[in-house]
Amino acid sequence: xxxxxxxxxxxxxxxxxxxxxxxxxxxxxxxxxRGCMVIRPxxxxxxxxxxxxxxxxxxxxxxQNAYFPLFxxxxxxxxxxxxxxxxxPETAVVTHGGxxxxxxxxxxxxxxxxxxxxxxxxxxxxxRDLPLLINQWANVVRWEMRTRLxxxxxxxxxxxxxxxxxxxxEAEEETRRMLGVYRTFMEEWMSMxxxxxxxxxxxxxxxxxxxxxxxxxxxxxxxxxxxxxxxLGQNFSRAFEVTFQxxxxxxxxVWNTSWGVSTRLVGALIMIHGDxxxxxxxxxxxxxxxxxxxxxxxxxxxxxxxEASDRVRRELVSAGVRVHLDARxxxxxxxxxxxxxGRGVPLxxxxxxxxxxxxxxxxxxxxxxxxxxxxxxxxxxRIIELMAQMQHDLLEASRARREAASIRNxxxxxxxxxxxxxxxxxxAGFCGSGECEADIKERTKATIRVLPDEEFRSPEPPVVCxxxxxxxxxxxxxxxAY
Amino acid sequence: xxxxxxxxxxxxxxxxxxxxxxxxxxxxxxxxxRGCMVIRPxxxxxxxxxxxxxxxxxxxxxxQNAYFPLFxxxxxxxxxxxxxxxxxPETAVVTHGGxxxxxxxxxxxxxxxxxxxxxxxxxxxxxRDLPLLINQWANVVRWEMRTRLxxxxxxxxxxxxxxxxxxxxEAEEETRRMLGVYRTFMEEWMSMxxxxxxxxxxxxxxxxxxxxxxxxxxxxxxxxxxxxxxxLGQNFSRAFEVTFQxxxxxxxxVWNTSWGVSTRLVGALIMIHGDxxxxxxxxxxxxxxxxxxxxxxxxxxxxxxxEASDRVRRELVSAGVRVHLDARxxxxxxxxxxxxxGRGVPLxxxxxxxxxxxxxxxxxxxxxxxxxxxxxxxxxxRIIELMAQMQHDLLEASRARREAASIRNxxxxxxxxxxxxxxxxxxAGFCGSGECEADIKERTKATIRVLPDEEFRSPEPPVVCxxxxxxxxxxxxxxxAY
Numbered sequence: 001x002x003x004x005x006x007x008x009x010x011x012x013x014x015x016x017x018x019x020x021x022x023x024x025x026x027x028x029x030x031x032x033x034r035g036c037m038v039i040r041p042x043x044x045x046x047x048x049x050x051x052x053x054x055x056x057x058x059x060x061x062x063x064q065n066a067y068f069p070l071f072x073x074x075x076x077x078x079x080x081x082x083x084x085x086x087x088x089p090e091t092a093v094v095t096h097g098g099x100x101x102x103x104x105x106x107x108x109x110x111x112x113x114x115x116x117x118x119x120x121x122x123x124x125x126x127x128r129d130l131p132l133l134i135n136q137w138a139n140v141v142r143w144e145m146r147t148r149l150x151x152x153x154x155x156x157x158x159x160x161x162x163x164x165x166x167x168x169x170e171a172e173e174e175t176r177r178m179l180g181v182y183r184t185f186m187e188e189w190m191s192m193x194x195x196x197x198x199x200x201x202x203x204x205x206x207x208x209x210x211x212x213x214x215x216x217x218x219x220x221x222x223x224x225x226x227x228x229x230x231x232l233g234q235n236f237s238r239a240f241e242v243t244f245q246x247x248x249x250x251x252x253x254v255w256n257t258s259w260g261v262s263t264r265l266v267g268a269l270i271m272i273h274g275d276x277x278x279x280x281x282x283x284x285x286x287x288x289x290x291x292x293x294x295x296x297x298x299x300x301x302x303x304x305x306x307e308a309s310d311r312v313r314r315e316l317v318s319a320g321v322r323v324h325l326d327a328r329x330x331x332x333x334x335x336x337x338x339x340x341x342g343r344g345v346p347l348x349x350x351x352x353x354x355x356x357x358x359x360x361x362x363x364x365x366x367x368x369x370x371x372x373x374x375x376x377x378x379x380x381x382r383i384i385e386l387m388a389q390m391q392h393d394l395l396e397a398s399r400a401r402r403e404a405a406s407i408r409n410x411x412x413x414x415x416x417x418x419x420x421x422x423x424x425x426x427x428a429g430f431c432g433s434g435e436c437e438a439d440i441k442e443r444t445k446a447t448i449r450v451l452p453d454e455e456f457r458s459p460e461p462p463v464v465c466x467x468x469x470x471x472x473x474x475x476x477x478x479x480x481a482y
Numbered sequence: 483x484x485x486x487x488x489x490x491x492x493x494x495x496x497x498x499x500x501x502x503x504x505x506x507x508x509x510x511x512x513x514x515x516r517g518c519m520v521i522r523p524x525x526x527x528x529x530x531x532x533x534x535x536x537x538x539x540x541x542x543x544x545x546q547n548a549y550f551p552l553f554x555x556x557x558x559x560x561x562x563x564x565x566x567x568x569x570x571p572e573t574a575v576v577t578h579g580g581x582x583x584x585x586x587x588x589x590x591x592x593x594x595x596x597x598x599x600x601x602x603x604x605x606x607x608x609x610r611d612l613p614l615l616i617n618q619w620a621n622v623v624r625w626e627m628r629t630r631l632x633x634x635x636x637x638x639x640x641x642x643x644x645x646x647x648x649x650x651x652e653a654e655e656e657t658r659r660m661l662g663v664y665r666t667f668m669e670e671w672m673s674m675x676x677x678x679x680x681x682x683x684x685x686x687x688x689x690x691x692x693x694x695x696x697x698x699x700x701x702x703x704x705x706x707x708x709x710x711x712x713x714l715g716q717n718f719s720r721a722f723e724v725t726f727q728x729x730x731x732x733x734x735x736v737w738n739t740s741w742g743v744s745t746r747l748v749g750a751l752i753m754i755h756g757d758x759x760x761x762x763x764x765x766x767x768x769x770x771x772x773x774x775x776x777x778x779x780x781x782x783x784x785x786x787x788x789e790a791s792d793r794v795r796r797e798l799v800s801a802g803v804r805v806h807l808d809a810r811x812x813x814x815x816x817x818x819x820x821x822x823x824g825r826g827v828p829l830x831x832x833x834x835x836x837x838x839x840x841x842x843x844x845x846x847x848x849x850x851x852x853x854x855x856x857x858x859x860x861x862x863x864r865i866i867e868l869m870a871q872m873q874h875d876l877l878e879a880s881r882a883r884r885e886a887a888s889i890r891n892x893x894x895x896x897x898x899x900x901x902x903x904x905x906x907x908x909x910a911g912f913c914g915s916g917e918c919e920a921d922i923k924e925r926t927k928a929t930i931r932v933l934p935d936e937e938f939r940s941p942e943p944p945v946v947c948x949x950x951x952x953x954x955x956x957x958x959x960x961x962x963a964y
Contacts, residue, residue, distance in 0.1 A: 029601065029604070029605075031550070031551045031597070031601065032555060032558070032597070032600055033551045033553045033554070033555060033588065033597070036551035036552070036553060037551070038548065038549065038550050038551065038601055039548055039549040040548055041546035041547065041548050041616065044546070044547050044548050044549055045546070045547070047549075048547060064523035064526070064527070065523065065526050065527070065530060066520065066521055066522055066523045066526045067520070067521040067526055067529075067639060068513070068520050069513045069515045069518035069519070069520065069637055070518070070590075070621055070623070070637050071515045071518060071574075071637070072515070073514060073515060076514070089580065089581055090580055091579075091580075092553075092576045092578070092579045092580075092588075093576060093577065093578040093579070094574045094575060094576050094577075094590070095575065095576075095577045095578065096574070096575040096577065096587075097573075097574045097575070097625045097636075098571065098572055098573075098574075098625030098626075098627070099570075099571055099625075105578075106515065106574075108552075108576065108590075115513070115514070115515070118514055119511065119513065119520055122511070123511075134523065138621075139552055139620075139621065141552065143579045143580030143581075145580070154579075155551055155552050155553070157549060
């Protein structure tokens with residue numbers, strides 16, 4: 001049963017608001033296992049919509065799904081030096097199986113490069129076997145000390161794409177293509193604007209040549225890394241001897257990429273659109289896009305209203321709308337509104353006796369504004385228009401909010417005032433040195449989220465590093481981040 | 483690259499045939515991790531089709547998906563006495579996480595009753611919260627000594643439904659309903675006839691009140707347990723204190739069910755329909771239902787044939803058919819036929835210059851029979867008819883094969899001759915004693931697959947136990963099994 005106490009407001013305590021929203025909407029729950037969460041049906045339904053959309057986009061770009069083992073022999077992880085350094089400290093290790101101690105401990109996959117490239121070494125012989133474009137939907141485990149529902153949990157669900165190519169150029173093209181797929185998904189499905197670009201070396205994936213990222217700004221002005229795409233070069237193909245015969249008969253190592261997004265995106269969705277009444281879900285990802293609430297007092301009214309409501313429901317289903325008729329007896333309409341608002345359903349249709357008589361329904365938008373009467377004639381078309389509008393408006397509102405929280409060409413003083421004040425994104429010059437990055441992180445907790453792609457860069461390239469005053473080698477975007 | 487050597491025949495060595503078929507069709511591969519397999523894209527595509535169909539059937543019967551942790555505290559497993567006895571010996575155990583030894587070891591889920599019912603105890607308060615109908619798609623781990631691709635692997639993929647009800651009758655109804663869903667799926671999607679019924683106590687799920695099963699007979703006359711549905715009674719709700727307030731204000735324990743099918747079904751699909759040329763996939767589960775192979779010699783022929791082939795492809799796509807145009811250059815048509823036959827594609831359309839001129843294509847069925855010309859006019863409708871026919875014929879052929887390998891009202895001598903001879907199913911009387919079961923198993927390796935539901939029972943109920951001669955309490959179906 002949902003709690004009827006109002007949520008802590010975002011302004012009062014964003015973190016408390018986030019946790020209470022998840023409980024209220026029954027999206028997830030803490031489990032008895034340290035650091036692990038339970039994704040409840042309302043939360044999982046959003047993840048399923050995300051999976052369906054992304055999976056189709058992966059298939060449309062030529063990828064196939066497969067499944068690789070959960071377990072990775074400990075020795076595999078060690079073959080790529082940076083990779084083991086990055087991941088070994090956060091692994092869960094199986095030491096016993098079937099009642100006996102194992103000869104070699106097995107690591108639960110924190111990511112699957114090593115086990116997958118070991119298989120690719122078997123499967124790839126010739127340039128004719130390339131490109132090999134595989135994706136996996138799976139659970140992974142990274143031992144986390146401080147966890148938060150959806151954002152950082154010991155076990156999480158994700159997809160990981162792993163591809164092999166004949167040339168460096170093709171691998172780079174794939175890396176960028178999949179970053180683009182993520183961006184399209186985040187903007188068009190999640191209504192979440194992102195800045196794309198390259199990570200600095202200190203934020204690079206352990207074992208990658210280059211990591212690209214989609215970064216979004218949440219309502220509390222903290223950034224969130226929403227998806228990454230890695231050009232792995234030949235680092236793993238050398239470690240796992242993934243070679244192929246080229247068209248000219250030489251032997252070469254393949255060029256790999258990997259890319260992933262996770263259930264963290266559900267957390268991002270909550271934090272970018274949610275309001276003080278609960279979740280706000282963009283229509284394309286909502287389990288139910290429309291909820292119908294019948295309103296009646298007498299038995300006679302009840303039967304007329306339920307009949308009309310069900311007619312509306314059937315019409316919307318025929319039009320491909322995901323709709324739920326909430327016909328629960330013994331629950332007041334107001335209580336139903338409250339519950340569905342908390343769960344983020346985009347549109348609500350109220351059907352009362354007078355509406356039925358007038359051949360209309362009352363529409364309420366989850367994102368506010370006046371309620372309005374909609375005539376039953378042409379309702380499905382109107383609903384589909386309204387959803388497209390909401391999908392678009394949520395994106396633009398988030399973009400406007402992000403831009404209002406961004407400053408450009410910042411000096412050190414402006415940087416500090418912004419990061420330590422309201423927070424948000426700071427665009428400024430960067431000398432390229434890891435020491436500057438580390439110093440800034442220690443002083444302010446802010447990190448370089450991304451060296452932005454051209455379309456996100458400032459019209460005037462910065463001249464000096466905002467921190468040390470040396471010449472700038474690239475514009476960078478700083479923020480405190482999840 | 484697929485091997486071009488013929489498969490070992492089923493008659494020569496069924497087990498070698500099975501493994502070679504899987505390698506040839508690139509359905510799965512052995513992994514470097516003991517007992518774990520890699521499901522390759524061609525195999526995973528079948529599992530995806532299975533998932534899609536089952537998931538819709540689960541949703542149509544009111545279930546929602548959720549996700550529970552991979553890890554189960556060792557103490558949880560011990561709370562239900564039979565359950566721990568059944569599963570503890572085959573668990574994989576995590577003893578270290580994040581570089582430290584854990585205070586309490588974590589078991590990798592062999593099945594999720596314990597962790598799920600621990601959560602249900604939190605979520606269920608009142609009869610209004612019931613029934614709770616949840617399903618999970620997940621990986622599970624059972625430490626197996628002898629493994630076989632798809633059929634028995636240390637890690638496998640499955641779904642597990644877990645429901646809670648207010649009454650014993652509702653739980654029993656749900657248990658039987660989901661057994662029925664499995665049967666429908668196996669017959670209508672897999673074209674695999676099954677016998678449904680109850681398991682004896684010795685084959686019951688560890689912790690269940692009653693286990694029901696769908697049993698199929700493979701082409702080597704060994705049975706395979708394809709899916710099970712368990713009425714758990716109040717065993718787990720007592721162990722995890724899952725209580726609810728009844729409508730009359732009392733406190734009671736809920737009644738649970740659980741039910742699952744796994745990637746083992748891909749193995750069943752191979753063994754029930756495969757032939758000496760490779761996989762035979764029923765159309766409803768095939769990644770590609772139709773493959774189009776263009777045939778040409780000259781460049782001129784090539785462009786005309788490819789254009790016509792693509793037109794056919796587009797028409798079939800519009801009709802909802804999953805079709806692949808194999809336009810690979812430098813590969814002879816015969817080599818393509820061989821490859822797609824091995825992978826089980828139901829229908830092949832060959833498009834040559836003379837076909838194009840005649841406004842026709844040549845059809846070859848994976849299940850044999852004469853090739854025939856099909857006119858382009860009305861092709862999609864004809865293809866859909868052919869697929870429905872094949873779906874039906876595969877089911878009937880499997881059913882006829884099973885019936886031919888079954889004997890009824892068997893005496894002990896007939897039982898022994900059948901089990902130790904050709905193999906198959908033996909219907910006979912059973913005294914109900916565990917000793918008889920154990921004795922038969924030791925002597926012959928045959929087990930009671932199921933105490934069959936009424937529609938599968940023999941017209942004349944058996945009078946005596948075929949083994950010991952005491953009065954029969956139920957007809958039983960014996961077989962050697964996977």
